[in-house]
Amino acid sequence: GAVVSQHPSWVICKSGTSVKIECRSLDFQATTMFWYRQFPKQSLMLMATSNEGSKATYEQGVEKDKFLINHASLTLSTLTVTSAHPEDSSFYICSAALPGFSAGGRDEQFFGPGTRLTVL
Amino acid sequence: GQNIDQPTEMTATEGAIVQINCTYQTSGFNGLFWYQQHAGEAPTFLSYNVLDGLEEKGRFSSFLSRSKGYSYLLLKELQMKDSASYLCAVRDSNYQLIWGAGTKLIIKP
Numbered sequence: 001g002a003v004v005s006q007h008p009s010w011v012i013c014k015s016g017t018s019v020k021i022e023c024r025s026l027d028f029q030a031t032t033m034f035w036y037r038q039f040p041k042q043s044l045m046l047m048a049t050s051n052e053g054s055k056a057t058y059e060q061g062v063e064k065d066k067f068l069i070n071h072a073s074l075t076l077s078t079l080t081v082t083s084a085h086p087e088d089s090s091f092y093i094c095s096a097a098l099p100g101f102s103a104g105g106r107d108e109q110f111f112g113p114g115t116r117l118t119v120l
Numbered sequence: 121g122q123n124i125d126q127p128t129e130m131t132a133t134e135g136a137i138v139q140i141n142c143t144y145q146t147s148g149f150n151g152l153f154w155y156q157q158h159a160g161e162a163p164t165f166l167s168y169n170v171l172d173g174l175e176e177k178g179r180f181s182s183f184l185s186r187s188k189g190y191s192y193l194l195l196k197e198l199q200m201k202d203s204a205s206y207l208c209a210v211r212d213s214n215y216q217l218i219w220g221a222g223t224k225l226i227i228k229p
Contacts, residue, residue, distance in 0.1 A: 044207070045219075093163075111163050112162055114160075116160075
């Protein structure tokens with residue numbers, strides 16, 4: 001199956017700093033990438049949908065100025081958590097979808113391994 | 121609103137069979153997915169149903185009834201490594217995935 005990588009796998013930072021997380025599709029071109037956040041013992045929460053070459057679509061309640069998403073190429077999307085605070089500590093997961101997914105095809109999303117962010 | 125319900129936690133015995141149910145109420149339906157997620161890891165794809173009926177894949181099977189807004193994931197010959205959370209997700213009319221909270225499955229020897 002398709003492989004999606006994330007970097008870093010974990011990061012600890014001080015409050016007020018910014019953290020960038022990279023999501024790469026290694027063996028396919030992903031026109032659409034998704035960013036999720038997952039708090040302990042909770043399900044995935046979609047933060048935003050990122051389409052290559054255009055602005056990301058953010059879910060209600062997600063601050064676009066705080067969570068900057070850039071999808072500069074068909075294989076790379078980045079999420080930058082700006083001015084991170086302890087409440088931003090979470091497990092951030094990206095996924096990439098083949099073109100058929102958004103058209104209702106059976107192609108599934110391929111998930112990256114996740115990035116655990118701890119803000120002190 | 122859109123809603124997906126799954127049991128929070130289930131316990132089963134190694135070698136046995138377990139059925140995890142998922143009921144949904146969404147604006148439109150364009151397929152239902154089951155994912156497995158081990159603690160601290162990202163979800164991995166298990167199955168996809170878009171038509172009514174049973175899809176079998178090895179030890180795992182998934183069933184869908186669109187008229188009832190209902191699906192289940194059936195796991196046979198349970199192994200200790202099957203201990204994980206199982207997430208049900210429905211793709212709505214806007215092709216957005218709506219996620220259930222997940223069912224934590226505990227396997228006992």
